[in-house]
Amino acid sequence: MxxxxxxxxxxxxxxxxxxxxxxxxxxxxxxVQRTVSSDGSVLAAPSALSADTGASFAGALREGAAPDAKAEFPAFTLSGAALADFRSRYQPKLPPYGRAGGDRAQPEAVVGPDRRFRLYPRESGFPYRAIGFLTFTQGGFEFSCTAFLISKDTVATAGHCVHEGAGGSWSRDVKFYPAFNNGLAPFGSCGARRLYAVAKWTEEGREDFDYGAIKLNCSIGETTGWFGYYATADSQTGLAVLVVGYPGDKPKGTMWGGAGNILSTEQRKMHYGIDTAGGQSGAPVIEADRGASKANCFGTCVVAIHAYADFGPTNSGTRINQSVAANLTAWKNAP
Missing domain, CATH: 1.20.5 (Single alpha-helices involved in coiled-coils or other helix-helix interfaces)
Structure with a gap:
């Protein structure tokens, strides 16, 4: 018995x-969220990724062509006057606020003493040259964000850099300058063929769905290389990361980075005490190189897309969870 x-x-x-x-x-x-695109094209719904083991996508270092051979526009260096004009035109893009109920994130912030360090992406090489300065127009105004390559012709960024959110409009006149540094564009620039986001952002303006991608009209990633990314269902608290981008409180168009650990993780967000500022929206939150990747993602891997600060002394990014990774993969694989 x-x-x-x-x-x-x-x-x-x-x-x-x-x-x-x-x-x-x-x-x-x-x-897996319903995706939308700026030209109305429809993608097949991506498959949900394995939630038990996670899924990883390796980055790639492709080098050998002339620096700007794959760009739409060739490399250039702005004169002093042209650089001053460039900086006056593009203001750092801040995410929209005033959500219903008052529950909203804050602008990116310096947390205590400023611990950011200057980066020279061309000289520093990969992966920094796979990060770029992003310019665009929304509502008749010109803005800047940060974006990073995830394939030869696709960049990931914050959702509010490709669409105003909550029923607004798509960005226009989009230009991506990989490794831009103080008026120098060593890899030239590329325009956009198509912008991607999810309906939870474009229709509802949900901050936890604030991510997107841009299909470029060039294949500059074949020269610069691109990032891998991964998603797991596990906590990433304590993971050492870098946040690298183009903050608006520094000389505009210069790259800065900060290092620290993930302080807390949620289903759709990661929180860290790394200094950032407006203009870094869309910056990659990169797993720091300490040997084998936590998710076995070979190469240089991104775990979140920077977008906001919080009410407390932390900044935060949209976590690359299973559905975000599935969408990024569908977008980068689209023709």
Missing amino acids: EVRTMRARRSARWVAVALLSAAGAVQAQAD
Whole structure:
């Protein structure tokens, strides 16, 4: 009798595990968000990624062509007067605020003493040259953000850099300058063929869905290389990361970085005490190189896309969870 009871309990336990696994799979599939694009093109719904092991995508270092051979426009160096004009035109893009109920994130911020360091992307090489200065127009005004390559012709960035959010309009006159530095564009620039975001951002303006991508009209990543990214269902708290981009409180168009650890993780956000400022929206939150990747993502991998600060003394990014990774993959694989 006792043996029969133990078998029944064991069977019930396996049924419960199976039900939980099935529920998780259904949730993962439902979590893949409806994507939208600036030209109305429709992508097949991406498959949800494995929620148990995570899925990783390796970055690639492709080098050898002339620096600007794959760009739409060739390399250039702005004169002093031209650089001053350039800086006066493009203001750092801040995310929209005033969400219903008053629950909103804050502008990116310097947390205590400024601990950021200057980077020279051309001289520093990969992966810094795969990060770029992003300019665009919204509502008749010119703005700047940060973006980073995830394939030869696709960059990831914050959602509010490609679309105003909550029923607004798509960005226009988009230009990406990889490794831009103080008026020097060693790899030239590329325009945009198509912008991507998710409906939770474009229609509702949800901050936890504030991410997007741009399909470029060039393949500059074949020269600069591009980032990998990964998603896991595990906590990333304590992970050492870098946040690298173009803050608006420094000389505009110069690259700065900050280092620290992930302080807390949520399903859709990561929080860190790394200094940032407006203009760094869309910057990659990069897993610091300490040997083997936590998710076995070979190459240089991104775990979040920087976008906001918080009410407390931290900044935050949109976590590359299963659904975000699935969408990034669908976007970069689109023709």
